[in-house]
Amino acid sequence: NAGVMQNPRHLVRRRGQEARLRCSPMKGHSHVYWYRQLPEEGLKFMVYLQKENIIDESGMPKERFSAEFPKEGPSILRIQQVVRGDSAAYFCASSPDERNEKLFFGSGTQLSVL
Amino acid sequence: AQKVTQAQTEISVVEKEDVTLDCVYETRDTTYYLFWYKQPPSGELVFLIRRNSFDEQNEISGRYSWNFQKSTSSFNFTITASQVVDSAVYFCALSVSGGYQKVTFGTGTKLQVIP
Numbered sequence: 001n002a003g004v005m006q007n008p009r010h011l012v013r014r015r016g017q018e019a020r021l022r023c024s025p026m027k028g029h030s031h032v033y034w035y036r037q038l039p040e041e042g043l044k045f046m047v048y049l050q051k052e053n054i055i056d057e058s059g060m061p062k063e064r065f066s067a068e069f070p071k072e073g074p075s076i077l078r079i080q081q082v083v084r085g086d087s088a089a090y091f092c093a094s095s096p097d098e099r100n101e102k103l104f105f106g107s108g109t110q111l112s113v114l
Numbered sequence: 115a116q117k118v119t120q121a122q123t124e125i126s127v128v129e130k131e132d133v134t135l136d137c138v139y140e141t142r143d144t145t146y147y148l149f150w151y152k153q154p155p156s157g158e159l160v161f162l163i164r165r166n167s168f169d170e171q172n173e174i175s176g177r178y179s180w181n182f183q184k185s186t187s188s189f190n191f192t193i194t195a196s197q198v199v200d201s202a203v204y205f206c207a208l209s210v211s212g213g214y215q216k217v218t219f220g221t222g223t224k225l226q227v228i229p
């Protein structure tokens with residue numbers, strides 16, 4: 001059973017470019033979460049999605065950030081016009097349902113903005 | 115708002131020693147869940163345990179044990195007879211009732227087990 005797959009593992013962007021982070025949840029999981037880990041900090045909730053729906057995006061910056069989880073294909077976290085402060089590890093997690101005991105995490109995408 | 119504090123940033127122990135990782139939490143909710151996750155060098159977080167706020171029984175799983183005390187708002191994690199493979203960053207976390215897993219994480223404790 002493949003786990004949660006995130007790609008790319010490392011992403012380097014220059015200021016002003018766009019970053020697209022992909023997450024394929026575990027097979028059979030229709031609930032996806034995105035978390036961000038800044039240096040020396042814990043993971044911070046960004047957004048919770050179910051297939052084709054954004055359920056809670058309260059942790060996501062209002063500008064430049066967007067997320068989707070289409071009916072087919074991976075979940076995408078998109079950051080437009082990246083700035084140095086966006087440099088962080090972005091983790092995706094999935095679960096089979098809303099009330100599952102645990103989250104299954106991917107290995108993260110390390111975004112570096114030059 | 116919820117808060118999780120892991121005061122120990124880094125701990126080093128010699129193999130076979132016991133080690134306790136501290137976790138203190140804050141919430142005004144009466145129903146909540148506490149978690150521990152392990153982040154090995156490969157990066158992905160691995161679930162270790164979830165406890166709900168109504169279950170203060172301590173739990174033991176092999177060399178791992180957890181001590182949940184509501185009176186001190188603590189949920190400490192002890193590894194007995196540590197091994198090199200235990201080297202990782204350990205996160206304590208909290209979510210409140212409401213369904214989905216909007217989890218508040220602590221800043222993590224980096225454990226290094228020296229052979």
